[in-house]
Amino acid sequence: MSGISKRFGGVHALRDVDLTLEVGEVHCLVGENGSGKSTLIKIISGVEAAEPGGRITISGKEYPRLNPVYSTQCGIQVIYQDLSLFPNLTVAENIAMAHHLGGLHSVNWASMRATAKATMARVGVEFDPDAKVSELSIAGRQLVAICRALAADAKLLIMDEPTASLTRHEVNALIALVSELKRAGICVVFVSHRLDEVLEIAERVTVLRDGAKVGTFAADTIDGRKLSHLMTGKSFEYQVQAPELAAGPVVLEVKDLGRQGEYEDVSLQLRAGEVVGLTGLLGSGRTELALSLFGMKPPDRGTILLDGQPIELRTNAEAIHRGIAYVSEDRLTLGLILNQSVTANITLTVLEHLVGALGLIAARARQSHVARWVAELGIKVSNPANAVKTLSGGNQQRVVLAKWMATGPRVLILDSPTVGVDISAKDGIYEIIRRLARDGVAVLMISDEIPEVLYHSHRVLVMREGRLTTDVAAAATSEDALRQAVNA
């Protein structure tokens, strides 16, 4: 395709973009939020039409524009981040969904099962075709989505952020599968935020910035630093934090903590002013441990000490009362009320402090409270009365942080704080975390991304199969050592 432009209400979402995709190649599309990746995908899949002047050529045939029917006929399949599966239907029906399209006809369950089984065999998975998709894990659902694309005879498979909710093992399996597909002559386009994966999987990388193409590069000619420079126009330096920053007294201590079937024998200390990174695979018990510290999954055994005093946390209200705050992994479903305003979200945790006469919320106190946090965290919003869903991912994450920082926490637990946030917004979030630590807050940061915990923590913990296996100063370890500890 060449000369592709698209405008939404005068704003250029894409400007004169050219892109060539070859048979059997793995091509990564990277760019920050708003760089035009999604728009480009929508034009390829025919959901949006490009402006006149652009040309799309598929296998030598030229199209002025595509629509979803043409592009499906040409073998273009998109797997969106939410996978677009039907959780209430069976695996077979989801894979063989094409059987259901078209005018009224009867359903042939036997041929649908056969199609599903044959496609699953191509991919090398074996699910019960009669199982409901809702019974599968996220990784399993993704495989079903890939099978559905293959069953629809995909020649070009576009995957939008396919690794966002997968564990490292599952990502490895996906990467292996993608190379299989490539051998079968299918072109795979990967859209991802995770630069190390991009470089691992891609042969060529196309970088978009502000709707324009920066360039297409062979993956072996660039590294992560260069790529993030190309995406943002700025350069970022990773650095290990100086360990002397973490010298405060122990705020929170955990001794021999355990919870049946989730984690056991966990002992750790969090000091004031310290950022502690916690990593491990999904299911390693890290999220469950964090929820125990926040009173949502009370432990069966062991003790939690706050300032040396044993405490019991049975509900999260008790934890909040004692100065423990938790920013959940899935900010969209657990951390924010998307349809409500920035103001409503930020003040949610501190309503009792904003109460004026008659026990009603004092509008002025609320306003100044919100103005303070919007300024402090640099939340980009034209009017705090706007709904949170209108903000970008990075700004949404800041709203969540503001909500919890407003409670004046002494211990802040952050579960995957930068998932779905682009690089420059990530840097802003790290800056906030550093500042909180300087102010004496003990921060426990949970993350899948090893560089994130290594370069932004003072100390790194690794959990594996429910046990805390590593507790090491960030300066005394390396990415490779941590990767080994996580996957061993």
Added chain:
Amino acid sequence: MPEVRVASFDRFRRSHEFWLLMVILGLCASLGFANAQFLTMQNLFDLLTSYAFVGILALGLLVVLIAGGIDISFTATASVAQYVTLSLANAYGANWISVFAIAIGIGGALGALNAIFIQKLRIPSIIVSVATLNIFYGLLIFFTGGKYIYSLPDWFATGIFWFEFEWGKDSSYGVNLQILALALAFLVTWLLLNRTNIGRQIYAMGGNADAAQRLGFHVFGLNILVYCYMGVMAGIASLIQAQLAQSVAPTVLVGKELDVVAAVVLGGASLMGGVGTVFGTFLGLTLLAVLQNGIVLLGVSSYWSPFFVGLVILISVSATAWSQRERRTRSARQ
């Protein structure tokens, strides 16, 4: 393939339908012991005949719930269809085919009206159907003055009686209009939902509406079809009700919505869409009928009936939620 059969039986044993079936069997056994009248052919045919109206409406509502919507205007739709159809039949004469055609046409048209508001203006279906319930019913009461129709065409009042057979002393049974219509409604709805691609698209749309749109489903058309189907069921149900009551009363149907909702929800359909089966609805309807009938046969005041129906809904929904939570924690621990 014995393995497959074991697996599907295992799945059935864990399903809502299985537990419902157990509860119904238990209830029937105890009612049979308590009152000899309960497990008689007479009572069975009476129950089928008198619950046909609720059952046919429940099948229409099932389809709407699976598609991810809701409709409670169907009793008003039925009242309008009944009144208009039988007034026309009285005035101009008609036969079975023409009365059903008219009632189905009116029901379908009113259903389509709901669908247009819901789909074109994106108004939540509950609000649209509350509004249209009142509009349809209000207009009907205004134009008819609430007057009953007692004189119906002779052929209509006589009804049908097929496959007559003798059972016991001096009693003969057969398939009447109500039972025939109920059976056909079950068959057609089952075929639609399980054996046609349109039915599977309805399930899919209820499970994930965005994905349905992306895969190129004709979402508007599907919704028109779903609400029309509800309306058509209301039209059919209205006629068999009039035939059973031997009169047309514009005020008696509205208010029965919650019985229908109860039957469908007891049968395991979800108000969130995408979930529900014809078999489940059959069991839900059976449970509702057995409960209400049992209360009468046990000599308990029928004023208790809503209480027990409510209690059973609450218990059944809680039991399903509880067993799902158990299964989730168990699989999380593995």
